[in-house]
Amino acid sequence: xxxxxxxxxxxxxxxxxxxxxxxxxxxxxxxxxxxxxxxxxxxxxxxxxxxxxxxxxxxxxxxxxxxxxxxxxxxxxxxxxxxxxxxxxxxxxxxxxxxxxxxxxxxxxxxxxxxxxxxxxxxxxxxxxxxxxxxxxxxxxxxxxxxxxxxxxxxxxxxxxxxxxxxxxxxxxxxxxxxxxxxxxxxxxxxxxxxxxxxxxxxxxxxxxxxxxxxxxxxxxxxxxxxxxxxxxxxxxxxxxxxxxxxxxxxxxxxxxxxxxxxxxxxxxxxxxxxxxxxxxxxxxxxxxxxxxxxxxxxxxxx
Amino acid sequence: xxxxxxxxxxxxxxxxxxxxxxxxxxxxxxxxxxxxxxxxxxxxxxxxxxxxxxxxxxxxxxxxxxxxxxxxxxxxxxxxxxxxxxxxxxxxxxxxxxxxxxxxxxxxxxxxxxxxxxxxxxxxxxxxxxxxxxxxxxxxxxxxxxxxxxxxxxxxxxxxxxxxxxxxxxxxxxxxxxxxxxxxxxxxxxxxxxxxxxxxxxxxxxxxxxxxxxxxxxxxxxxxxxxxxxxxxxxxxxxxxxxxxxxxxxxxxxxxxxxxxxxxxxxxxxxxxxxxxxxxxxxxxxxxxxxxx
Numbered sequence: 001x002x003x004x005x006x007x008x009x010x011x012x013x014x015x016x017x018x019x020x021x022x023x024x025x026x027x028x029x030x031x032x033x034x035x036x037x038x039x040x041x042x043x044x045x046x047x048x049x050x051x052x053x054x055x056x057x058x059x060x061x062x063x064x065x066x067x068x069x070x071x072x073x074x075x076x077x078x079x080x081x082x083x084x085x086x087x088x089x090x091x092x093x094x095x096x097x098x099x100x101x102x103x104x105x106x107x108x109x110x111x112x113x114x115x116x117x118x119x120x121x122x123x124x125x126x127x128x129x130x131x132x133x134x135x136x137x138x139x140x141x142x143x144x145x146x147x148x149x150x151x152x153x154x155x156x157x158x159x160x161x162x163x164x165x166x167x168x169x170x171x172x173x174x175x176x177x178x179x180x181x182x183x184x185x186x187x188x189x190x191x192x193x194x195x196x197x198x199x200x201x202x203x204x205x206x207x208x209x210x211x212x213x214x215x216x217x218x219x220x221x222x223x224x225x226x227x228x229x230x231x232x233x234x235x236x237x238x239x240x241x242x243x244x245x246x247x248x249x250x251x252x253x254x255x256x257x258x259x260x261x262x263x264x265x266x267x268x269x270x271x272x273x274x275x276x277x278x279x280x281x282x283x284x285x286x287x288x289x290x291x292x293x294x295x296x297x298x299x300x301x302x303x
Numbered sequence: 304x305x306x307x308x309x310x311x312x313x314x315x316x317x318x319x320x321x322x323x324x325x326x327x328x329x330x331x332x333x334x335x336x337x338x339x340x341x342x343x344x345x346x347x348x349x350x351x352x353x354x355x356x357x358x359x360x361x362x363x364x365x366x367x368x369x370x371x372x373x374x375x376x377x378x379x380x381x382x383x384x385x386x387x388x389x390x391x392x393x394x395x396x397x398x399x400x401x402x403x404x405x406x407x408x409x410x411x412x413x414x415x416x417x418x419x420x421x422x423x424x425x426x427x428x429x430x431x432x433x434x435x436x437x438x439x440x441x442x443x444x445x446x447x448x449x450x451x452x453x454x455x456x457x458x459x460x461x462x463x464x465x466x467x468x469x470x471x472x473x474x475x476x477x478x479x480x481x482x483x484x485x486x487x488x489x490x491x492x493x494x495x496x497x498x499x500x501x502x503x504x505x506x507x508x509x510x511x512x513x514x515x516x517x518x519x520x521x522x523x524x525x526x527x528x529x530x531x532x533x534x535x536x537x538x539x540x541x542x543x544x545x546x547x548x549x550x551x552x553x554x555x556x557x558x559x560x561x562x563x564x565x566x567x568x569x570x571x572x573x574x575x576x577x578x579x580x581x582x583x584x585x586x587x588x589x590x591x592x593x594x595x596x
Contacts, residue, residue, distance in 0.1 A: 046595075051410070051593070051594035052593040074410060075412040082403065086404060089321055101311075101312050205383070
């Protein structure tokens with residue numbers, strides 16, 4: 001087990017950012033850390049990286065306590081926390097050199113070029129970072145996270161602010177790190193569809209509390225499909241469904257989005273039931289199952 | 304080992320940053336302008352200033368020489384140098400916080416104590432190099448342009464003449480003192496830098512503190528007079544003490560002497576205590592700081 005977090009809490013004054021959070025990350029997996037903005041993801045990641053001191057709780061990485069063996073743990077960990085701007089007046093090679101030396105390494109030019117090739121920046125290695133796009137800076141940030149060849153890579157919102165091509169590049173990079181380089185990767189995001197495509201396991205948090213943790217394949221039920229029903233009157237539709245045999249299939253309390261989980265074979269029956277009971281049906285569409293799942297969970301826990 | 308490695312990295316970053324050279328350029332430009340001004344109109348200017356003396360005394364030798372020029376330049380520039388020192392020292396932590404590299408650095412296996420000590424050392428070396436640069440221009444270039452001779456210093460109630468053979472060591476000592484004074488400013492800016500997430504705040508705050516303390520120094524009021532000995536700004540001009548010479552019973556200058564050496568040393572001591580205090584406080588705060596930037 002690479003990360004073990006127990007009863008982690010962080011308070012800023014009266015505000016509890018992370019509340020009694022426990023989870024674990026196994027070696028070799030891609031671990032998705034999901035939550036809406038302000039859910040406490042970045043604070044948790046910063047505590048794991050010793051940037052923020054926890055109010056309560058313990059953090060162990062590689063079986064060692066972060067409090068007692070910080071430098072050993074960080075020597076085996078690489079991280080990119082949010083969007084680093086890096087040293088804009090230097091090129092990628094010099095940025096890499098600086099951070100490798102902070103990590104106690106002295107990499108040759110060839111070694112640096114090889115690492116830049118992994119993130120697809122070898123052709124721009126001599127350009128100053130101020131000429132880089134946000135996506136290139138993100139990729140350079142990941143290269144810097146990997147500079148000391150860590151066993152564990154932690155990426156906080158790596159796709160934030162990127163265009164679709166940039167998001168795809170980062171996703172492919174993470175998959176490559178996991179499959180080809182056998183790294184354990186923790187990725188935080190509020191983009192659920194992104195995490196669904198890359199993560200083996202995931203943790204969903206809301207308002208600093210754990211909502212659910214498990215393997216993505218276990219959390220999603222492939223035999224069923226989640227549907228978003230759009231009607232002229234969602235409240236009425238919900239009452240009708242709630243009074244029927246479909247009531248157990250309804251997900252969440254939201255009226256804005258009426259989500260129902262059904263077996264694929266029963267979709268036609270559901271449609272007929274709604275029409276027969278006079279629901280002004282506008283449309284039914286299959287939604288991203290994880291997103292629907294996430295929304296239903298977070299709305300259930302909303303205060 | 305870790306300390307020297309990180310100090311080297313910090314120095315590398317300072318001297319690769321174009322902003323660093325603003326200070327070096329400003330020093331060269333200001334000193335060059337003063338030298339140009341005195342080269343063209345200096346004799347007339349000095350004649351006017353010494354008119355009352357030349358009526359009574361006959362002055363021989365080259366009054367407008369490199370040593371006098373260095374003294375004039377130091378008086379002008381050392382007042383403004385804190386801003387140039389703050390530009391780098393105030394940026395050491397806060398600048399890294401604003402571009403997001405502080406959190407990247409702290410995810411590497413280095414101790415916070417070592418990092419802050421290395422950063423302070425680098426800021427100190429920058430200050431030292433800046434002072435040496437200033438010494439090169441104000442003293443070295445001035446002596447090259449204006450030559451060397453005995454140095455006359457005009458004060459409100461007296462004139463001090465320092466033999467040319469007795470001047471150079473005083474400048475070395477004065478620059479040594481100025482380094483301590485500027486390190487005090489650097490340590491203040493560095494301390495303020497620990498709290499901020501952009502470099503403008505610590506630079507402005509440092510300058511504001513220096514301005515307020517300097518105003519307090521100039522006001523001759525009892526309430527402020529009690530405070531003055533403890534304000535570092537009261538001691539920053541202590542370098543001038545190296546140009547005050549003791550006289551013997553016959554009112555003859557004693558070569559190689561300083562009129563108030565204990566006073567100069569005491570001022571240096573107060574500044575060093577401030578440096579240690581600011582550095583200790585920086586370490587204490589930074590070690591406990593949550594990195595939220």
